[in-house]
Amino acid sequence: MLSSVPPFYYFLVSALIFIIGAIGVLVRRNAIVIFMCIEMMLSAVNLSFIAASHYLNSLDGVLMVFFVMTVAAAEAAVGLAILVLLYRGRGTIKADEINLLKW
Amino acid sequence: MIVSSLFFWIVFVLTALTAIFAAIMVITRRNPIHSAMFLVLNFLCIAVLYLLLNAQFIAIIQVMIYAGAIMMLVIFVIMLLSVEEEHRTYRIQPSPSKVIGIIVAAILFAQLIYGVAFRVLPGEIGEFTPEKIDQLGHIKTIAGLLFTRFLFPFEVASILLLVGIIGAVILSKKER
Numbered sequence: 001m002l003s004s005v006p007p008f009y010y011f012l013v014s015a016l017i018f019i020i021g022a023i024g025v026l027v028r029r030n031a032i033v034i035f036m037c038i039e040m041m042l043s044a045v046n047l048s049f050i051a052a053s054h055y056l057n058s059l060d061g062v063l064m065v066f067f068v069m070t071v072a073a074a075e076a077a078v079g080l081a082i083l084v085l086l087y088r089g090r091g092t093i094k095a096d097e098i099n100l101l102k103w
Numbered sequence: 104m105i106v107s108s109l110f111f112w113i114v115f116v117l118t119a120l121t122a123i124f125a126a127i128m129v130i131t132r133r134n135p136i137h138s139a140m141f142l143v144l145n146f147l148c149i150a151v152l153y154l155l156l157n158a159q160f161i162a163i164i165q166v167m168i169y170a171g172a173i174m175m176l177v178i179f180v181i182m183l184l185s186v187e188e189e190h191r192t193y194r195i196q197p198s199p200s201k202v203i204g205i206i207v208a209a210i211l212f213a214q215l216i217y218g219v220a221f222r223v224l225p226g227e228i229g230e231f232t233p234e235k236i237d238q239l240g241h242i243k244t245i246a247g248l249l250f251t252r253f254l255f256p257f258e259v260a261s262i263l264l265l266v267g268i269i270g271a272v273i274l275s276k277k278e279r
Contacts, residue, residue, distance in 0.1 A: 004107075015219070019209075020127055026200075032180065032184075033130070036138055039142070050156050057230065059231045062161055062245060063253050066161070066164070069169070070263060074267030076176055078274065080176055081274035084183065
C-alpha cells in the first residue's frame, strides 16, 4: 500500500473540520461567513469520500466528489446572488435580522 | 519503505493540523476577509491530503474550483457588500442558543467518531488498485467511468449548472 496512514485518521480530520464548520454555521451571524462554513463542511465530507475510495480500491468516491463539487459551484452562484439581493433589499446580511419568514 | 512511510506520516500530520487550525480561524475571525483567506488555506491543505490519497485529479480540481473560483466569488461579494466587522458582545454569559448549538455539534462529533472508530470500513473492495490506475492514467480512468457508468449523473450535473447560471442571472437582475 502506498500510503501508510490508516483511514481512521483521515476520517478523524474530516469529522473535526465538519464539526468546526457546523459550529460556525450555528454560532456566527454574518451570512457570508455561514456560507463559507457550509463550503468547508462540503469539502470535509469530500475528504472522507476520497479516503474511503482510496482504501477500498474504488473510484466511485472520486466520481461522487466530482458531482459534489458541481453542486457546490452551482450553490455558490445562486447563494451569493441571494445574498446580494438580500443586501440590496434590506441593507444587511446579518442572519439575526433576516427574520421575515420567522413566526 | 520506512522512509516513505515516515514521509507520509509527517506530511499528513502537518497538513491535517494546519487544516484544523485554519478551520478554527475561519469561525473565530471577526473580519470576513480574514475568514475567507483562512478558508483558502484550509482548501489548499485538503488538496495536499488528496495528493497523499493518490487522487491527483481531485486535488487539482479542489485548487481550481474551491480555492480559485468559489473563494474568488465569495471575496468579490464581501468586497461588493462592504460588510462591517461583527461587533463582539462582551457578555459574561454566552447566549443559550450558542451553548445548545455547540453541545449538539459535540454530540454529532461523538457519533461520527463512534461510527468510524468502532466499525470496520464497510463496502466491497473495488477493482481499481493503484497499479491498475497507474497503468492507464488517473484522469483517463476517471473519464472512462464518467462517460460510461456515470453518464446520467454527468448529464444531470450539466443541467444543474445551467439552472445555477439562470438562477444567478434572474436573482441579481434589477427589477424594473
